[in-house]
Amino acid sequence: MDSIIETKTDVLRLFVALIIVLTLTSGLDAQKRELVDRHQNKLDVGFNMTSVISSFSGNGNFLEADDLPFILRLRTKKSCLRLSLGISGQTTEFFDIITNSFRETSENKFFGKVGFEYDMLREGKWDMYIGLDFVGTYTTNGVLVNSNNSISQTIFGAGLSPFAGVKFYLGPKVYLGTEANFTFLFESRTNTDFDPLSGARTEVKTEGEQFSLNPPLFLYVNFKL
Secondary structure, three states, rough: HHHHHHHHHHHHHHHHHHHHHHHHHHHHHHHHHHHHHHHOOEEEEEOOHHHHHHHHHOOOOOHHHOOOOOOEEEEOEEEEEHHHEEEEEEEEEEEOOOOOOEEEEEEEEEEEEEEEEEEEEEEEEEEEEEEEEEEEEEEEEEEEEOOOOEEEEEEEEEEEEEEEEEEEEEEOOOEEEEEEEEEEEEEEEEEEEEOOOOOOOEEEEEEEEEEEEEOOOOOEEEOOO
């Protein structure tokens, strides 16, 4: 009788141990499948949701061109090529009480990044990555005075931006992302003053550099296509 009880106890222990092993194994397999599945898609598209989220607290603002509203990623296993784009423009008219005339100002800005991204660490739902972007900017500013005189400025910038970031996966095809970067830009400025009445045209060219260390301020929602 005692031997039968001991046998049943041994079988029960073995069954419980088997259940535990199968549970742990299936959990590891599921995690591995999730890691594999979320890197199988070749194309990701991301949207900068910072302004949308901040608007709920009453601090909403429209994104500027250099806030990069859109980002595309073309993946090759643990690395990917990425493209970020931003564009903004505005034209305003105001009355100048000094010259007693209307003036019109305009500003257009284009901002883009093309770079390489590499996943360093994949832990559960988290990814950590580093990379390097090539940065290009193009900005035009203009003032029209009485339709007789125009003043304009063109700024062309080019530089590099190393970065590091994190991703958090809400699911196999949706994840959040944010990153910090250091950006260095070389800028070439052309200031032009043109008077159509006299036909005089004056151009002044200047050069300069700027750099910035940017913390992870922007939150992107990314979708795998």
